[in-house]
Amino acid sequence: MQSTIDLLNAAKQAEPDVSNAEWTRRLGLSDRTAINVAENRGHLSPTLAGQLARYLKKPVAKWTALAALESARPTKATQDLRRLIERAES
Structure with a gap:
């Protein structure tokens, strides 16, 4: 999963009804x-994102941070932070 909408889609796949x-x-x-x-x-x-991550037992801080970055205007700084978050999970 690379975006917060992926997190929502995973939840909906897990519980489609x-x-x-x-x-x-x-x-x-x-x-x-x-x-x-x-x-x-x-x-x-x-x-x-944070509440959904908590419900799905995913890293809350990671998903909250990603959501904040997705909401921010794209800059070199936000791209750098996103790369750091993605590296931290691997």
């Missing part, structure tokens, strides 16, 4: 449209 509204409830999110908005934007918010 769960609706976006149910995922929102399970993750304890107050915004019932958070997952729909994330799908439209192509990336998760840091909060959504």
